[in-house]
Amino acid sequence: xxxxFPTGKLHVSYSEVKAWAECPFRxxxxxxxxxxxxxDNPYADFGTIVHEAIEDYLKGSPFDLxxxxxxxxxxxxxxxxxxxxxxxxxIDDRKSNGWKYVHESIEDFQNSAKTIVEDFPAFMDxxxxxxxxxxAEQQLYEPLNEELSFKGFIDCVIxxxxxxxxxxxxxxxxxxxxxxKTGWFWKKKKEFLSLAQVALYKQYWSNKFNIPVEDIKVxxxxxxxxxxPGKSIELFTFSSGPKFLQKANDxxxxxxxxxxxxxxxxxxxxxxxxxxxxxxxxxxxxx
Numbered sequence: 001x002x003x004x005f006p007t008g009k010l011h012v013s014y015s016e017v018k019a020w021a022e023c024p025f026r027x028x029x030x031x032x033x034x035x036x037x038x039x040d041n042p043y044a045d046f047g048t049i050v051h052e053a054i055e056d057y058l059k060g061s062p063f064d065l066x067x068x069x070x071x072x073x074x075x076x077x078x079x080x081x082x083x084x085x086x087x088x089x090x091i092d093d094r095k096s097n098g099w100k101y102v103h104e105s106i107e108d109f110q111n112s113a114k115t116i117v118e119d120f121p122a123f124m125d126x127x128x129x130x131x132x133x134x135x136a137e138q139q140l141y142e143p144l145n146e147e148l149s150f151k152g153f154i155d156c157v158i159x160x161x162x163x164x165x166x167x168x169x170x171x172x173x174x175x176x177x178x179x180x181k182t183g184w185f186w187k188k189k190k191e192f193l194s195l196a197q198v199a200l201y202k203q204y205w206s207n208k209f210n211i212p213v214e215d216i217k218v219x220x221x222x223x224x225x226x227x228x229p230g231k232s233i234e235l236f237t238f239s240s241g242p243k244f245l246q247k248a249n250d251x252x253x254x255x256x257x258x259x260x261x262x263x264x265x266x267x268x269x270x271x272x273x274x275x276x277x278x279x280x281x282x283x284x285x286x287x
Contacts, residue, residue, distance in 0.1 A: 006259055007031045011141065011151040012252070014197045020255045021193055026274055027255075028264035029281050037275035042081045043225075046072070046109050047178035050223055051155065053117055054176060058136040058156060063117040069110050076106050097272065104225070112225040115232045123221075123233040128172065131158045142204040148256065154201045171216045173202045181226040183234050196248040199240040203249065213245065 007016075020027035029035045049071045057063055080086045087103055094101040124131060134157040142150050156174040161167065175198045177184075188194045198218045206213045219237040266282070276282045 005148060005256075006262065010147070011149045012144070012256065013151050014200060017252055017255050018193055018197070020259065021251060022270040023267040023274065024258065025264045025266040025282065026270075026276060027259070029276055032259070032264075035276075035281060039275075040079050042076065042079075042104070042109065043178070045075050045079070045081075046113070046225065047176075047223075049075070050113055050116060050178055051176055053113070054120065055136045055155075057117070057120065058133050063120070065114055065117070068113050068117065072106060072110050072113065076109075082106055108226070112227075112232070115227065115229050116223045119230060119232045123235075127235055128158060128160050130164065131160045131172075133157075134159050134171065138205065140201065140204045140208065142207055144252065144256070150200070150204055150252070152197075152201060152204070154205060157205065169215065171211060172219060173198060173205055173216060174219050174221055175201070176223055177220050178223045178225065181224045181232075183222040183224055184220075184236065189236060189238075192247070195238055195240075195244075196251060199244055199248050200252070202240055203245050213242075 016027065016031055019030055030037075049068060052071075053063055053068055076082055082105060087101075090103075091101045135154070136156050138154040138157055140150060140152045140154065144150050154173055155176045156172075158172045158174065159169050160172075162170050184194070198220060202213060202216050202218050205211070206216055217237060218240045219235055222234040222236060224232045224234065271277050274282075
């Protein structure tokens with residue numbers, strides 16, 4: 001009988017692979033030991049609400065700003081994101097890392113959501129003329145080996161003719177990313193770990209539906225908080241050819257092999273954003 005994977009699960013996700021690549025010891029604490037450090041924050045909740053609205057739109061429901069605003073109101077009030085206590089806590093946390101914190105009010109988030117959803121239909125029609133929805137929130141659960149599968153959710157897959165009347169179809173695997181108004185910093189746009197997620201989604205979607213990978217393009221679409229109307233959505237695409245896909249698959253396989261071995265080295269180059277830094281779980285000699 002095959003030995004159970006150390007996480008106790010029958011699958012891996014890209015977030016898990018990325019955590020391991022950044023620091024094997026962080027992965028060990030998070031996924032093997034199960035030490036949860038997640039803290040609710042308004043940026044993640046904003047992203048969830050906007051993602052839900054876009055998913056509903058893609059499936060045929062018009063955007064409803066009243067519903068979006070109500071969700072933001074409810075969640076912010078439940079979690080106290082606009083309270084002095086929360087704001088002071090975030091200011092202190094950021095200050096400890098040498099950063100400044102600029103507070104965004106409920107109204108700021110609601111205005112950002114309004115701008116994004118009002119820009120969205122024109123963005124899709126102008127960027128992907130003639131687009132047709134294949135799926136929204138497409139679940140992946142594709143076998144990696146006899147023991148494990150890769151689990152993930154693709155935000156959006158669309159199909160369109162490369163040229164009207166050509167009959168040649170291209171597919172787009174798209175991941176929505178809510179960001180600040182400038183989008184991703186240029187260095188992040190070149191980082192392999194930032195790009196590999198959607199490339200792997202392309203690979204596994206290709207396998208699932210038997211679509212040639214050369215007919216599939218990939219993109220991140222930045223949904224920018226605080227951006228001006230007409231500037232709130234940005235397409236970012238990159239080449240994800242055979243060499244890139246091989247590198248991404250090699251990363252997944254390397255992660256699986258090393259987690260099975262119990263390897264959990266600390267990477268002190270990735271301590272800044274680590275939730276375990278300066279805690280009982282890790283001394284953090286590199287900080």
